[in-house]
Amino acid sequence: MADYTIAEFGELPSKGKIYKENINPVVHLRTMTTEEEMRRLSPTDYPYKVLCSIIDDCLVEPIGISSYDMCLGDYQYLLHRLRVVTYGSEYPSSSFCPVCGRINKVILNLDELKILPFDEQEIEDILNLELPVKGSKIKLRFTTPRDLDEITKEEKEFQEANPDNEVNINYLLQLKHSIDTVDGRRLDKIKLDVFLRQLAMKDTNAIYQNMIKINEKVGIDTHIQNVCTNPKCGARYATTFRITNEFFGPTIN
Numbered sequence: 605m606a607d608y609t610i611a612e613f614g615e616l617p618s619k620g621k622i623y624k625e626n627i628n629p630v631v632h633l634r635t636m637t638t639e640e641e642m643r644r645l646s647p648t649d650y651p652y653k654v655l656c657s658i659i660d661d662c663l664v665e666p667i668g669i670s671s672y673d674m675c676l677g678d679y680q681y682l683l684h685r686l687r688v689v690t691y692g693s694e695y696p697s698s699s700f701c702p703v704c705g706r707i708n709k710v711i712l713n714l715d716e717l718k719i720l721p722f723d724e725q726e727i728e729d730i731l732n733l734e735l736p737v738k739g740s741k742i743k744l745r746f747t748t749p750r751d752l753d754e755i756t757k758e759e760k761e762f763q764e765a766n767p768d769n770e771v772n773i774n775y776l777l778q779l780k781h782s783i784d785t786v787d788g789r790r791l792d793k794i795k796l797d798v799f800l801r802q803l804a805m806k807d808t809n810a811i812y813q814n815m816i817k818i819n820e821k822v823g824i825d826t827h828i829q830n831v832c833t834n835p836k837c838g839a840r841y842a843t844t845f846r847i848t849n850e851f852f853g854p855t856i857n
């Protein structure tokens with residue numbers, strides 16, 4: 605690699621413990637180049653695949669798994685590290701004060717965003733649940749960037765095949781992608797479809813709630829505490845981190 609790029613070290617929030625593969629959780633990431641930016645800007649139906657291939661290429665040493673197959677928290681962490689090593693940690697952001705309506709501008713320091721503590725037992729408890737009505741034992745899996753691309757693709761295909769469809773197919777697709785096994789067995793797509801469609805809503809909701817929970821357990825803590833800069837207000841309020849054009853392609857003052 606050319607010597608004008610720099611590289612930084614970091615450790616995956618999951619510490620590599622959630623993967624079947626034996627992986628090295630210590631990542632060594634170099635800066636993006638124009639080549640990678642051109643790829644990032646190219647039109648695609650698979651936006652996560654493109655970003656993940658850039659992340660993978662910027663990993664100075666391979667870690668044993670593609671970021672496309674990592675949990676969303678690890679992927680998001682790598683995306684943040686890639687941004688910091690390439691452009692630095694200053695991130696101009698703005699938030700809306702819910703009390704007085706002022707738009708508060710702030711420079712966030714991406715290095716100060718905290719990594720969620722990794723608790724293996726807690727994660728196991730969320731991944732494994734027993735359905736309250738049917739009693740089936742469900743094992744969930746972490747959502748990956750690949751899942752997100754596939755859900756978008758499958759939703760589009762379903763809509764093209766069923767132009768009159770008015771139900772929210774995305775909900776079902778998210779659930780399908782979140783299930784690893786049912787009573788210890790891996791169901792094929794069709795069986796899983798039938799299983800989920802016929803499930804009592806109390807059971808489906810249990811799966812859905814745990815799916816949301818598990819994907820928020822690993823990664824960067826994206827909660828941001830704000831103080832309104834309006835001297836007559838000064839309200840404290842919480843927002844969540846958002847990726848804007850300032851993330852890749854920050855304006856320079």
Ligand SMILES: [Zn+2]
Nearest residue numbers: 701704832837
């Ligand atoms: Zn305010």
